[in-house]
Amino acid sequence: DGGITQSPKYLFRKEGQNVTLSCEQNLNHDAMYWYRQDPGQGLRLIYYSQIVNDFQKGDIAEGYSVSREKKESFPLTVTSAQKNPTAFYLCASSSVLGEQFFGPGTRLTVL
């Protein structure tokens, strides 16, 4: 988990509320990624960014938004449009050879 921090570790959301998950890296990596993990489904890509001020949708982007204003930071907002947001969220960054380093994760629960 070294080099990438995610906060908070646990997050609770009420119905209709937007919440933002933080991801910061000090590895000087250009690329950053957000994944969602549900039991038995592996990792599903939400958004990724290959460079500052640019990002692309992944496989399950609906109901999520991101920004990449700084190289070190890639926050993920879970909007009220995401109907089933309860999951474990993982942030990662990668070097030029593509090895991805992961943060410790944020567990989001809808109340």
Place this chain on the structure above:
Amino acid sequence: AQSVAQPEDQVNVAEGNPLTVKCTYSVSGNPYLFWYVQYPNRGLQFLLKYITGDNLVKGSYGFEAEFNKSQTSFHLKKPSALVSDSALYFCAVRGVGAGNTPLVFGKGTRLSVIA
């Protein structure tokens, strides 16, 4: 399109016995291949990677993996399993020259090492 298959959801092995976790892949051209391990409520930890060169790759915690191009496989192995190896294991792939595009992950294999 790139894809990874981990055909076993669960692998059980006795402590001290050798273990194998299987992975096959599909990619255009040559692959970059990776193995990660995840402990409960934690992020993924990198174990090893194949970029080029020797087909047998050695990684962390005594794990190794063998790249087999003809069988498009990259199975993870360890000669003697420990109870502490019990975790969720993910195989991942990216095509060479694909830059910093995301890795494609398998669905994971849960390894249980029994004392």
